[in-house]
Amino acid sequence: MLFNSWTFWVFFALVLPTYWLLPFRAQTRFLLAASYLFYGWWDWRFLPLIAFSTVMDFYLGNLVAAAPEGVPRQRYVYISVVVNLSLLGMFKYYNFFAHEVTGALNGLGLSVSLPLVELILPVGISFYTFQSMSYVFDIARGVTKPATNFWNFALYVSFFPHLVAGPIMRSGAKGQDELGRGLLKQLEVPRAWIEGSFAVGLYFILIGLFKKVVIGDNMASLVDTIFTEDASTLTGPECLAAVYAFAWQIYADFSGYSSIAQGVAKWMGIDLMHNFKAPYLAMSPSDFWRRWHISLSTWLRDYLYISLGGNRGSEVATYCNLMITMVLGGLWHGANWTFLLWGFFHGALLCLYRLFSWGQSISVTLAGRAWRVVLMFHFVCFGWLLFRAEDLSQVATFMRLILTDFQMTPVAMSMLVLIAFYTLPLSLFEIWVESRKDMGALTEAGWATRAAVYTYFLVMLIFFPAPTAHEFIYFQF
C-alpha cells in the first residue's frame, strides 16, 4: 500500500473519519488495527515479527525501568540490542556475510560453504527496530519513563504513516526537543483537531506527492536507463547526468515519503519530525547530516557516536568514532560493499572537514556560500554514485568516463534539461524556505501564493507522471 497509490488513499479516506469519530482510547486501538492492516498489506507473514519486537521491547522497557542502575539494567538493554540486531542481521545481513566469509575462506584455500537462506526482507524492519531500541535506551538513560500501557507502545512502533520508511520517531524523552514532539508522548494524550492542521497537512501531502511522483519517479527512469546501459555505449556527460538524476531521485523519493507521512499524521492530530531540511543547500558534511535523514543521523549521533565517546576524547578517537558511526550508518542501508564504502566516504569527508576546520560556521558572502554548496553537492553526488552503483567496477567506469570523456550527446543534453525542468522549481522553492528559516513557510504565505504553488504541484502531478511508478527507495532498507 504505497502512499502514491489509490489503494492507500481509499484506505486513508476510510480510516481518517472513523478515527475522529471514536473516543480517545478506541482511537488508539483502531489506529493500531489500521496500522497492522497497512503493514500486513505487503505481506501478512511480517506481522508476527513486528508484534514480537513490540512485545519484547515493551516488557524490556518495563524491566529496565524497574531494575536498579548498573549491571542489572544494562543486562536488559543488551538483551534488547542483541535480539533486535539479531533479527535485523538474520533478515538483512546474513546472506551477505555468509557469501563474503565463504569467498574469503575459499580464497585462503579452505573449502567452506556456508548455507544461504531464502528470506524476504520485511519492509521497514530497520526503521521500527531502531525506533523501539531507542525507547529502551532512553529508559535506561533515565530520560524517559515506560509507556503508560502496551497499546500506546504498540501504536508508537507501528503507527502506519511512518512505519515503513520513517522518520524514526523518538518516544519524547527529555533533551530531545530539537526533534520535535515525541511520538509516544503524543499518543498517550487525547488528540485535538486544530483547524490549522488541515492546511499544514495538505501542504506536506501535496509537496510530498509532487516530490515522489513527479521528481523521484521521473529521475528514476533516467537513472535506471543509464545505470543498466552497457558502459561501452555511455559517455561522461551521460554518466554525470545519471548521477545528478540519482541525487534528485533519492532525495525526492525519500523526503517525499517523509513529507506525506507528516501530512497524513498531521490530519490525525500527530506531529512527525522533519526528516529533511533542504539538504542540497548544505555547505559542509556536518551541515549535510543536520539536513539529511535527520531521524537516522540524530539516532546514530545520540546512541552510537556519543556512546563511543563522541568528541570527548582525543582528536584521533573522535575521528575513529566518526568513521565507525558513518560506516555503520552505511551498513544500516543494506548488506553491500557499496553501502559500506558510501558510509566510509562520508566518514572520511567529515574527518577531513574537521581536520581543516572547513565546516566551521563562519559568515560567508553569497558567492562564498554558493561555491561551498556546489562543492558539497558534488561530494554528496560522488557518495550517491557509490550508493547506487551495482558494484565497484561500475563506480570506476563511471568515474573514468566522467573525468575523461566530455562528448555531449543528445541524450546527455536532454537529461540535463529534464533534470532542470523537474528540479529547478523545487530548488528555488527550497532556497526561499531556507531564507524564511521555517519548513512550513508556505503555510504562512497568502492564500493566492498557496493556491499558485498547489496548482503547480497538481499540474505537474497530472501532466508529468513518470512512464512507470516506482516503489519508495527506502522501503528496501
Add this chain to the structure above:
Amino acid sequence: MSLFTFSSELKVIAAVALVFGAVELGIRGIEADLSIDMKHIHAIPSIVESLDRQPAPHMVFLGNSLTRVSIQPEAIEEVWPTAPSMARIYPDDTTLLDWHYVYQRYLGKVKSGPNLIVVSFVRSQLDDSQELHIDRLGSHFAGFQFARELFEHDVHKLGDRMEFMLAGVFRTMANRERVQYRVLASIPGYKELADAVNYRVRAKASETASPSRGPFYTRLHRFLSTVRTRGDKVLFVAIPLPRPYKVAPELRDTIRRGGGDLIDMQGAEPFTGQDFPDGYHLSEAAAPRFSRALGRAMARNEFTQAALYGHVEH
C-alpha cells in the same frame, strides 16, 4: 508555525479548482485540434455514419498508424473493382484491446450489414502482453458504457480503475500524455532519450512479468466471439516490417477457431529497407504497392468473399 482556519484553506482549494475548471474547458475546446490523431478519433462517429449510408456490404479497416499509412482504399479498388464500401479507423499506437472497444462502441452502430472487419497488425499486437492505455480506453475507446466489461476482464487494479474513471470524466486526464509529450518533445535530444527510457521500461516490464509459456490470446478470443455474436466477420492482415516476424501458430489457431481468417502479407511485395523510411511505416511510394497487393489477395481470399457476399465470386 501559525495555524490557519479551515475556511481560509477552502479559498485556496476553490482557487485551484477554478484553475483546473478553466484548463478542463480549454482542453475540451481544443481537444480535436491537439493532433491529427485526435482529429481522427473525433471523426470516428462520422466515419461510421458515412459508411452506414453506403450500400452494404461494408468493409472496415481497423488498426493503428500502420493502417493509416499502408492501406489505401483507392489503390485497393484499382485491383478489386467489386470491392465493397470501405472505411478506415486508425487511432495511433493502438492494439487489440483498443480495437475491441472501438468495434463495440462505434462499429456496433452500423445498422446495415454484413460487415467485414479487417484488422491489420504487426508482431505481438494481438496477444495479451500488450500494455493498456487506460486514459484512452476511458475517454475515447471504451468509456463508461463498457466499464463493466473492462473491469471484469482487463482492468483489475484499483489505481487503474480510478484512472479509467477520471479519464472518462475529465478531458484533462484523458489528454495528459499528449500534453506531456508536446512539452517534453521541445527539449533537444528528447526523442533519443525517450526511446532509450521506453526500451528500458519495456525490458524491465518483461523481466518482472511472471514467467509463462505464452503468448496468450484470451483478448483475441473475446474479440472474435464479440464480432461473431454481432454477425460480422473478421480478417486479420499481418503487415510487413523491415525485419520479418513470425506469426505464431497459436495465433493462427485462435483466429481459425474463432471463425476468422488471417492473411500474412509479409513477403507479398519485395520491399527493402528503403521502403521503410522511419524503420516502421511504409513510404508514400511503397504504400500503394502494398495496398494493391492486399486488394489482390483479398479478392482471391475465399473467406473475404464469403464474408462479404455470402459466396465466393469468380
